[in-house]
Amino acid sequence: MVGVYEPAMTDRDRIPVTVLTGFLGAGKTTLLNRILTEHHGQRIAVIENEFGEIGIDQALVIKADEEIFEMNNGCICCTVRGDLIRVLGNLVKRRDRFDRIVVETTGMANPGPVAQTFFVDEDVQADFRLDGIVTLVDARHLELHLGQQQEAHEQIAFADVIVVNKIDLVDAAKLDELERRLRGINAMAKILAGCRAAVPLGAVLDVGGFDLDRALATRPSFLEPEYPFEWVGVYDLEPEDHQLQLSPGPDPTMRVVIEPVADAGSATMADAADRVVRRMVEPVPSVAPGGVVHVTGRPFELALRGGDPPWTFTIPIAQAGRYAVFTQHLPAEFHLRLARADGRGLTPIGERAFVASHTHDDTVSSVGLEFERPFDEARLNAWLGRLLRERGTDIFRMKGILAISGSDQRFVFQGVHMLLDGRPHTAWGDQPRRSQVVFIGKHLDRAALREGLGSCLA
Amino acid sequence: MSRLNRRLERAGLEGPRVATIAAYPSALAWSPAGDLLAVAGDHGAVELIDPQTATVRQRIAAHAGPVQSIAWHPSRDALLTTGQDGAARLWERPFEAPIELIAPSATWADHACWSATGYRAAVALAARAHVLSAEGTVAITEPAGSTIAGLAFTPSGRTLGVAGYGGVRLFDPATGRTTRKLDWKGSMISIAFAPEGGIVACGCQDNSVHFWRIASGKDAQMSGYPAKPRGVAFSHNGRWLATGGDAAICLWPFDKRGPEGRAPVQLEGHGDLVTALAYAPLVELLLSGARDGTVALWAPPKATTPVTLSRLGGKVTHVAWGADGAAQLLRWAAADEHGRVLIGQL
Numbered sequence: 001m002v003g004v005y006e007p008a009m010t011d012r013d014r015i016p017v018t019v020l021t022g023f024l025g026a027g028k029t030t031l032l033n034r035i036l037t038e039h040h041g042q043r044i045a046v047i048e049n050e051f052g053e054i055g056i057d058q059a060l061v062i063k064a065d066e067e068i069f070e071m072n073n074g075c076i077c078c079t080v081r082g083d084l085i086r087v088l089g090n091l092v093k094r095r096d097r098f099d100r101i102v103v104e105t106t107g108m109a110n111p112g113p114v115a116q117t118f119f120v121d122e123d124v125q126a127d128f129r130l131d132g133i134v135t136l137v138d139a140r141h142l143e144l145h146l147g148q149q150q151e152a153h154e155q156i157a158f159a160d161v162i163v164v165n166k167i168d169l170v171d172a173a174k175l176d177e178l179e180r181r182l183r184g185i186n187a188m189a190k191i192l193a194g195c196r197a198a199v200p201l202g203a204v205l206d207v208g209g210f211d212l213d214r215a216l217a218t219r220p221s222f223l224e225p226e227y228p229f230e231w232v233g234v235y236d237l238e239p240e241d242h243q244l245q246l247s248p249g250p251d252p253t254m255r256v257v258i259e260p261v262a263d264a265g266s267a268t269m270a271d272a273a274d275r276v277v278r279r280m281v282e283p284v285p286s287v288a289p290g291g292v293v294h295v296t297g298r299p300f301e302l303a304l305r306g307g308d309p310p311w312t313f314t315i316p317i318a319q320a321g322r323y324a325v326f327t328q329h330l331p332a333e334f335h336l337r338l339a340r341a342d343g344r345g346l347t348p349i350g351e352r353a354f355v356a357s358h359t360h361d362d363t364v365s366s367v368g369l370e371f372e373r374p375f376d377e378a379r380l381n382a383w384l385g386r387l388l389r390e391r392g393t394d395i396f397r398m399k400g401i402l403a404i405s406g407s408d409q410r411f412v413f414q415g416v417h418m419l420l421d422g423r424p425h426t427a428w429g430d431q432p433r434r435s436q437v438v439f440i441g442k443h444l445d446r447a448a449l450r451e452g453l454g455s456c457l458a
Numbered sequence: 459m460s461r462l463n464r465r466l467e468r469a470g471l472e473g474p475r476v477a478t479i480a481a482y483p484s485a486l487a488w489s490p491a492g493d494l495l496a497v498a499g500d501h502g503a504v505e506l507i508d509p510q511t512a513t514v515r516q517r518i519a520a521h522a523g524p525v526q527s528i529a530w531h532p533s534r535d536a537l538l539t540t541g542q543d544g545a546a547r548l549w550e551r552p553f554e555a556p557i558e559l560i561a562p563s564a565t566w567a568d569h570a571c572w573s574a575t576g577y578r579a580a581v582a583l584a585a586r587a588h589v590l591s592a593e594g595t596v597a598i599t600e601p602a603g604s605t606i607a608g609l610a611f612t613p614s615g616r617t618l619g620v621a622g623y624g625g626v627r628l629f630d631p632a633t634g635r636t637t638r639k640l641d642w643k644g645s646m647i648s649i650a651f652a653p654e655g656g657i658v659a660c661g662c663q664d665n666s667v668h669f670w671r672i673a674s675g676k677d678a679q680m681s682g683y684p685a686k687p688r689g690v691a692f693s694h695n696g697r698w699l700a701t702g703g704d705a706a707i708c709l710w711p712f713d714k715r716g717p718e719g720r721a722p723v724q725l726e727g728h729g730d731l732v733t734a735l736a737y738a739p740l741v742e743l744l745l746s747g748a749r750d751g752t753v754a755l756w757a758p759p760k761a762t763t764p765v766t767l768s769r770l771g772g773k774v775t776h777v778a779w780g781a782d783g784a785a786q787l788l789r790w791a792a793a794d795e796h797g798r799v800l801i802g803q804l
Contacts, residue, residue, distance in 0.1 A: 122686065
């Protein structure tokens with residue numbers, strides 16, 4: 001079943017609901033107590049799971065046993081939280097007594113049914129809006145949980161915000177690795193780190209994760225990574241012409257920036273990264289294979305076509321020293337190799353990835369795709385409908401901003417499993433009509449998704 | 459019938475009265491003598507309204523937290539109330555000190571009902587019903603498959619039916635043992651027994667109505683509703699099942715042939731989703747309320763447009779019929795989400 005819902009236009013009148021998930025011990029109760037005690041001028045009703053233990057005396061705390069209702073056709077999109085329908089139906093009678101609701105799930109809960117309750121039940125939809133899914137993870141035990149429990153993957157995959165808690169108990173390198181792994185599973189979520197769940201409440205309480213307007217307003221390009229590059233390696237280079245070799249990878253171009261740095265420490269790399277981020281917005285000269293990439297601290301776009309791969313680019317170095325090489329994509333995807341003039345390969349003395357690590361065999365991952373040409377509406381509808389029918393069980397969440405052939409307006413959509421919510425939005429105006437789509441799910445095949453969507457271009 | 463017709467004509471002329479309570483109504487019920495209208499609210503109180511003057515005669519501070527359900531004993535001035543405080547209480551006239559039937563707990567005491575004779579009462583607590591008898595015995599049913607979404611005694615009072623996720627369960631009210639499982643993979647949200655007790659019908663979460671012929675266990679479904687048909691009600695003679703779930707009310711024929719393969723009678727007059735409906739006792743009159751605030755009185759199946767159509771300010775949450783035997787009157791009431799209560803008589 002594929003449903004396209006016209007959301008109510010009066011989002012402001014609907015009561016926002018925040019869903020708090022996370023394994024036992026991740027700090028849900030700590031965060032909940034903070035939300036309830038900190039002065040933010042909002043009255044909050046809490047729907048707590050049967051094991052919940054809110055430590056403070058709060059007027060509106062309701063215990064609910066999680067009841068998963070599967071509707072008669074048995075498809076996963078019709079799996080909802082029956083208890084939530086009932087409790088929210090009762091709470092709506094008292095809507096003048098609170099401003100928002102926080103639902104705490106049990107540790108092992110799959111957030112899918114919770115999210116779907118807000119799509120499927122018309123009464124819930126009329127009075128409540130799902131503001132966001134906040135997932136707490138314990139920095140120490142995340143890997144253990146990911147290794148053992150499918151629910152841990154699901155909780156991360158569904159999240160709008162991931163709070164990495166208890167970071168004081170792991171070192172910086174470990175934290176970096178955790179962040180990359182979380183990104184690999186969920187490229188859309190905002191990742192926050194803290195101890196004792198000390199994160200800004202504004203970042204967890206007003207997320208707009210399912211709000212189509214917000215998808216555009218706060219993150220006009222939610223696909224764009226935090227950094228416009230995925231990797232940096234620091235090399236010791238001699239004053240000679242170095243060779244940069246690349247083989248065919250997932251993209252026909254690759255941006256690189258090379259600049260001198262003092263050392264290969266993480267602070268230096270982070271500083272360099274911040275500088276490079278600002279320069280990435282400048283116009284980028286394209287370089288054909290055989291061309292020269294200068295050490296300017298400015299980006300070059302390597303055109304990966306023509307001739308026989310691997311393609312080689314020359315990097316002239318004037319002065320011996322340490323240089324940071326930033327790459328738009330992970331070097332492994334292009335078998336990137338930096339070699340001296342005589343062809344000897346170099347190994348970085350330090351490196352850092354800024355995104356998504358796929359080194360673990362996480363079956364849950366994110367696929368973000370961009371398209372420069374507009375879509376044909378009919379073909380896209382047909383393709384998306386079939387995708388959700390056939391793969392909806394495996395697709396946890398999706399979001400997109402689409403350019404439709406013949407329309408001046410952006411089409412925005414978001415969905416959970418087989419349930420889609422979408423509508424035409426603001427006009428493109430002078431902006432480039434670049435469509436962006438993100439899928440988060442199980443066993444996603446990036447190439448197949450790209451090809452499928454590509455076949456729907458006008 | 460002619461007297462009823464005269465009354466219906468008069469009903470159109472005599473405008474109903476309006477009372478107001480300062481709460482979102484959570485239940486509405488007429489006393490057995492039809493002289494008091496009880497309106498429960500999320501403020502924890504039950505307001506007893508005098509239908510002649512449409513004023514609150516008495517306020518019962520029934521529960522700490524919202525009242526979930528109220529049910530009058532069928533022949534005595536005794537009101538059973540349940541609340542989110544987990545308590546079930548029986549208030550006998552003069553409604554001052556209650557008998558504590560179930561002590562407060564963290565589990566909401568939800569739906570409540572009496573058997574037709576008033577010998578037993580049942581209260582839903584999560585997945586179990588507590589059945590109390592006039593002799594003071596208490597039987598707690600085996601757990602239903604999920605939290606109870608509706609419960610009712612069969613007309614004979616020998617069986618308690620409970621609706622929830624997975625279908626309907628029938629219990630022996632004396633022992634609490636399951637006597638029958640009427641399975642359906644879906645979530646039932648309401649329950650009604652036909653007056654002869656042979657049929658049980660439920661509104662379903664998935665926008666359908668499901669019913670079973672209890673003796674044979676045969677079931678059937680009416681689907682295609684645009685919304686959840688929360689209200690399901692049999693006419694006093696069992697010939698019709700009225701269902702909400704749309705702006706039009708569907709009346710399904712439940713005469714000997716049954717509704718299978720037949721089209722329902724559609725009653726049109728509300729401008730939006732029907733949110734509450736009830737068949738009158740003794741006569742074929744139907745009362746309904748809708749999301750657009752309209753309250754309609756119908757004399758179906760012949761007339762498929764309302765006899766009278768009144769308007770409340772907000773979404774209608776409940777409707778109820780009462781019978782004043784002394785005054786030979788039928789009384790009716792409808793409440794809206796703002797606590798306005800429309801009270802009329804026939």
